[in-house]
Amino acid sequence: MSDIQALLSALDVFSRAPDRVSLEKANAWLQDFQHSPEAWTTCNILLRSPDAPLAAKLFAAQTFRSKVTYDLHQVDPDNLFSLRDTIIAALEHYKIGPRTILVQLCLALSGLALQMPTWSGAVEGLIESYGQDASMVPVLLQFLTLLPEELTGNTKIPVTDQDYKERAELLLTANASRVLDILSIYIRAPGVTHAVQSQIFACLRSWLVVGEISAVALADTALFEFCFEALASEQLFDAAVDVVCDLIHETQEIDDNMPVIERIVPKVIELRPKLAAAKDDPEQTRGYARIFTEAGETYRLLVLHHTETFFPIVEAIGECSAYSDLDIVPITFPFWMRLAQSIGKRATVSPLFHDAYNRLMAVIIEHLHFPADSSALVGQELDNFRSFRHVMGDTLKDCCYVLGTEQCLAATLQVINAALSLGPNATWQDVEAPLFGMRSMGAEVDPMDDNIVPKIMDLIPTLPAHPRIRYAALLIISRYTEWINLHSDYIPRSLQYISAGFEDTDAEVLGAAGQALKYLCQDCKQHLVPFLAQLHTFLATVGPKLPQEDKLVVYEAIAHVISAMPMEQAAQSLRTFALDILAAVAAVANRTVPATKQELQDIGHGLANLEVMLHVVGGFGEELPAACQSTCEETWSMFETFITKYGSDYETTEHVTRVLRHGLNLFGNAALGVAPAVLLRMAASFKMTGLSSYLWIASKIQSRFGNEEDTILRTAFRVVYEESTEKLSTLLQEKSPSHIPDVLEDYMRMLLQMVDYSPDIFFESLAFPIAFRIALAGLTLIQSEIVFVSLDLIRIILNHDCLEPPANAPPPPKFPIYANAIRGVIDAEGFELTGLLLAGLVGDFPEEASSSIISIFRVLASQWSTQLVAWTPPVLQQLPSSVAPDDAKALFLKEITDSITMGQYDKVKYAVLGIHRTSRKIRERRRVTPLD
Template sequence: MADIQALLSALDVFSRAPDRASLEKANAWLQDFQHSPEAWTTCNLLLRSDDAPAAAKLFAAQTFRSKVTYDLLQVDPENLFSLRDTIIAALQYYKNGPRTIIVQLCLALSGLALQLPTWENAVGGLLDSLGQDPSTVPVLLQFLTVLPEELTGNTKIPVTDQEYRERSEQLLTASAPRVLSILSVYVKAPGVTHAVQSQIFSCLRSWLVAGEITTTALGDTPLFDFCFEALASPQLFDSAVDVVCDLIHETQEIEDNMPIIERIVPKVIALRSKLAAAKEDPEQTRGYARIFTEAGETYRFLVLHHTETFFPIVEAIGECSAYGDLDIVPITFPFWMRLAQSIGKRVSVSPLFYEAYRSLMAVVVAHLHFPAESSALTGQELDDFRSFRHVMGDTLKDCCYVLGTEQCLATTLDSITVALGRGASATWQDIEAPLFAMRSMGAEIDANDNKVVPKIMDLIPTLPQHPRVRYAALLIISRYTEWINMHSDYIPPSLQYISDGFGYSDTEVIGAAGQALKYLCQDCKQHLVAFLPQLHTFLGTVGPKLPQEDKVVVYEAISYVISAMPMEAAAQSLRTFALDILKAVHTVASKPAMATKQELQEVGNGLANLEVMLHTIGSFGEELPAACQSTCEETWVVFDSFIVKYGADYESTEHVTRVLRHGLNLFGNAALGVAPAVLARMSTAFEATGLSSYLWIASKILARFGNEEIPVLRDTFRIVYEHSTNKLVSMLQEKSPASMPDVLEDYIRMLLEMVEYAPDIFFESSAFPIAFRVALSALTLIQSDIIFASLDLIRIILTHDCLSPDALSTPPPKFPLYAQAIRTTIDKEGYELVGLLLSGLVGDFPEESSSTIITIFRMLSALWSAQLLSWLPPILQQLPLTAAPADAKGVFMKDFNDAVTSGQYDKVKYAVLGLHRASRKVRERRRVAPLE
């Protein structure tokens, strides 16, 4: 009774919505309870108690299912049949519900049946014991429904492959004929209810999908006809749709199933007449759409080979595609896609298919129309409709695949021409929808087309000025830029149309103009070089009026044109645009007073524009053009003064360091002259602010110039290493590692570059043991990138060649110093290192980190054998049993000890993997909340 009361108290916590800590405590208690041997008895008492709360009874049933899966070894073999009888008795007790408890008990009984080979004729016995009494038939049907699903889906049940094959043969394959027979009897038994018939359909589906009841065997029973007859029943319609779809799906092996297919297809075609009657009932239409589409997809090769017989299915799917409910229409799209792919592989097909895709295209364009009162749509409805339009756009591409892009474009062009011919009576929707279709088909056009696309491009400037029409037309230009590149006469009118788009007040139109300009410049950059002065003027006049997100797109567009210019001209052009931005930075940095927030925002926007330009252009190569020879030093002077004054402003720092990063790529070795000054400034700026971006850019400079042997540069490597380490230690004294993950990650990544390019500085500095401790602190975070970086650093340290110099013919003279530094540090920090590694292994480390952990343990085993064996027992003792069970700890310690004492260090891998697997198993179990 004490256990029951404690259990009820823990469950009651969930009904009161308390604080998170109370919930987690109660959840942990319930999980521990589920693991315990006492749970069997306690849960049985709860299930049979009339007074127990409903939540407690459900938890008890869930616990039976969980324990049958994970803890059956807790039950003595001689008591397994008693456990079976207990579950069956509970099912009979709950024969009237609730269903949630019945399902859990049926799952438990299924799992037990799989693990209890001495339970002979399990299914037959339950058919006899539960199938004769109408009151227990629903329970029997529920068991028969979940049995195939549990046996094929619950991979956590601990049986071998051979045991599974033998037992599933007995439980499923051998039982299938009798199950099918009894379902056939039940479905039309006197007094049978719709609820039971629906259960029969669910059960039938379960055995069909599992492959245990074949479509041929089903066809020989009254169930086959009843599946289709039940579509006339409102109560059975949904269940019948499900089972008919599964029946069709299971006949995919066409040749093997032709006799049953010949019986299915006429019944499916006969349903077409029901579509008109179901027009006012979306749910009925949805069901018929599912059936027709399943038949169309499954039998599409028959549709192509025997078109006269099967084409009514295609026509029915076409009717469903034309339905007004846009939640139903997409059901048909996969069919049209796959049919188009099949048609494309054939030399010739019936003209009926071309007509079907012409009709489909007209239907899709009609669906693309925004509602007459689109403002009546809520924000979410509008987003959903726009998303749906893009899905329909893919179906238009399927039409292009069958009909040819030229014909599809011509059709949409004709519809716009007709709409324009109606004058004022035409709505903007009548023009915008076919424009959207043209945009969707843009990826399919031939860049050399000289028939339809020129007409479209000539039409665009004449379209109405409505914002939605302008938006759609601009996006057509952005999609057709490869064609425009091959037809450069269209560049000036396109550029003018785009430029006019920036004059609209509608932000979406401005955004579309930016996209169109970007793609035009990207694909037509060679032709646009002559337009660069015009683009510069445009930027000076229109640019200040643009929102920043559109302005940065314009800068990106211009960068594509610059990248197509001869090197000297490109460098001069880049300098021209960059100077406009750098002047603003210099002005703010030179002001006696501190800049306002708005001024800093404008500088940040300018730097973002410069960043995108540098990123797009990339590099001029090894030899800088003359125009860039002095730019690096001049630029750094501007940035240095700006950092001195505003280096504590996070946003400004982010912008500056990102530009520096791209500048490093642009200038390459020409930046070597300023690298020491940049590194020194990064070091002092980090000391002053603790902002991670300074460490980030320092690591990039290390990676770029780490091999250089310039004394002043090497000295700045040491300065940034030691000063940043000291700063980080002081920060960790005030903050937890979890509060500054970005700083820790960028610091660790800087150390990775340091150990790679400057090992002498890394190991010989007094900062090394402190840096190692910082890396250990990073292992306490639950962030994959940081953990991987820290583990990599520790692995590199422990596998450094200095620890095994004999493997080298001539080890460097400094190796003993490196080795001494590593050994001294591991002697001091090894215990904490091992503790963090094991805690992470059985805790929150990413799954992919185990190989690195194994490498680290192998090196510790080889070089710190005695210390490691003394560290492990107390560390293992501290690991929570909820993450590392006691038996798994014991096996790990034995296997590890055997590997180390025998000198077979490679076997350390199996000890670590064994603990990891055991921990993962118990954690996966605990991850399933008790009340699910």
């Protein structure tokens, strides 16, 4: 009884509004309880106790299902029949519900039937026992519904493939005909209720979907006719829709199911008049839309080959697409897409399809209209509608695929002209919707078109200046820039229209203007070189008025134009734009009065603009243009002064180091002269601030110049290494590793560069033991990237050639020094390393980390054999049994010891994978809250 009371207390926590700690504690207790052998008896008592709370009874039923899945080995084989009878007795006890408990008990019984070959005739026995008992028929139907789902869907049940195949055949295939017979009898049985008929449909679907009952077999029963008749019943409509859709879907093997299809299609077509009758009932319309669309998709090839017979289905789907409820319309879109793909592969198709897609195009453009009342859509509804417009736009592309883009654009242009002809009576929605359609079709436009696109481009400057219309028109320009590139005479007027967009006060219009300029410059950059001076003037006059996000896009656009210039001209142009930005940085850097927060923010924006330009332009190759010859030293001098003053501001530091990163690419080897100074400044700034971006840029410099033998540069590498290690060691004394994950990650990425390019500095420095301990700190975090980089660093250290030098050649002179350094560190830290690796392996390490852990353990086993055997038992003892059971620990220790004893160190792989696999299964089970 103490177990029951403790269980009830734990469950009671969930009925209140608990704090997180209480919730996690209760959840952990319940999960541990579910694992215990005592849970079988305790849960049976709870299920049969009339006084137990409903939550406790549900938990007990869930526990039976869970334990049948995971813990059936706890039950003596002689007691399996007793367990079966216990579950069946519970089913009888809860025959009137609650359904949630019945479901869990049926799932438990299904899992037991799969794992209990000695229970022969399981399904037949239950049918015989309960099939004639009206009070137990709902329970029987529930079991028969869940049996196929559990057997095919619960992959956690521990049976071999062969055993599964044999048992599934006995439980499902051998009983399919009998199940179909009783469902056929029950569906029209005297006194049968709608609730039972809905259960029958659910059961039928379950066996149909897993392929145990075929459409052919179903068609020979009374169920076939009733499925369609039930659509007339308000109570059975939803269940009938589901089963009809599944029936249609299961006839997708056309040749094998043609006799059934010939019976299904007339019945589906007969439903078409129901659409008009259901026009005021969205849920009924949704159901019919699902049936028509399923039929259209499944019989798509028949629609194409026997158009006259099947085309009423297409027309019905068209009616569903035209329905006013936009939650229903997208049900039809996959059909139109797949039909368009099929039509595109055929030389000729019936004109009926062209008519259907013409109507569809008109319908979609109508759906694209914003409501006349602008307040009708706000907040999330507005966002959802805008997102859905893009989905509808994809369907317009399907129309282009069938009708041809030129015809679709011409028809859409006609809609716009018709709206504009109304003059003052035209609404902006009537113009904007087809413009949006044109934008969507832009991906299908032929860049060589000289017929319809020029008319569109000529129309754009004449459109009303309404913000929504201007927004749509600007985005058309951004989508048609490939066409503009081949028709460069349209560049000036496009630039003029875009420039006017930047004068608008509407934020979305400004954003669209930025996108249009970006794509125009990207796709037409060769033609825009003569316009660069104009763009520079534009930036100087309009730029200050633009929000930063739009200004950033403008700089990116200009950079595309610069990238198309000859090298010398490009360098001079880049210098011109860069100096505009750097002048503000220099002014603040050289000023005695401290910069304000706003000034630093403005400089950050400017540096972001410079960064995007450098990113687009890239570099100039090995030889710098004349315009850049002295720029590197000048720029660094200015940045060094600036960082010295303002390097403790996080945002400022982020912007500066990103610009330095791109500058490294731009200047290439020319940056070697300033690299030592940059590294020393990064070391000093990190020591002062602890900001990770300084380590990040130091890592990039080492990656670029790591092979250089310059003494000054290598001294700078050592300074960065030692001072950053000292600083990080100090930080870890003040803060938990979880508080500085970004610093740890960038530090270890820097060390990865160092161990690769400068092993002498890395291993010989007194910083090495401290650096290794910092890497161990990285293994205590849960962030995947930090765990991976920590493991990579430790793996590379332990797999260094100095520990196992090649036998066929003398080792490099410094290998013994490196080896001694590594051995000293592992002798001191090996126990903690082993503990962290195993704790992470059975804990929060990412799934892919096991390969690195195997590699590390292999080296430990071969190079530290005695120590590893001594370290492992106490480490295993520290692992919680809840994720690493005692038998799994014992097996791990045995396999590690055996691999060392036999000198077969590669076999540590099986020890690591074994305990990992066991803990993963336990963790997967524990991820689900017991009350779910």
